Amino acid sequence: GENVEQHPSTLSVQEGDSAVIKCTYSDSASNYFPWYKQELGKRPQLIIDIRSNVGEKKDQRIAVTLNKTAKHFSLHITETQPEDSAVYFCAASVGGSYIPTFGRGTSLIVHP
């Protein structure tokens, strides 16, 4: 089955800096890659997603890139703010099964 690796497990940045979280996946048939943000005590919520026919997608301060050849995708957050502090999960799902496999999560801490 699909295996998703996520790094780093913890990321600490100063407010205003950029943050990058990287994920790799194993199944070349995966075609949907969502990113979820989970604040402490709350449910995960989608912040951005990308499909395999696109190499990059941007939404304000958040962007995601996908390299299908290397089987890795990354989340980029620019001009970080304290409210960006949360755990971020990447996921990959294979067309046909539609069951997402999650990475282990990255705890992002943005210091004011």
Place this chain on the structure above:
Amino acid sequence: GAVVSQHPSWVICKSGTSVKIECRSLDFQATTMFWYRQFPKQSLMLMATSNEGSKATYEQGVEKDKFLINHASLTLSTLTVTSAHPEDSSFYICSARIGVSMNTEAFFGQGTRLTVV
């Protein structure tokens, strides 16, 4: 976005008793719902995929007789932890997708904190 409601948000039960957790899609029909277990500072571990009108599909290592899943309608799936023990204490969270035939966003319930004493 779509809303998934999970109930209860927390429960404390005695060892040996059973606990039922409900997951409802409030404004859409969910043919498929997913049940996850999340340990502190860890990822979402898929336990089973719940399919309306049919048996759930359990992941390897998950005891189907211990974690009973019922998906009796297009808006409700339940997870029953039977004969709960302290090691079953965890955060359980469900999710559901709109649509069947393509990969789409998953909407999560607020989760249930189970503590077995």
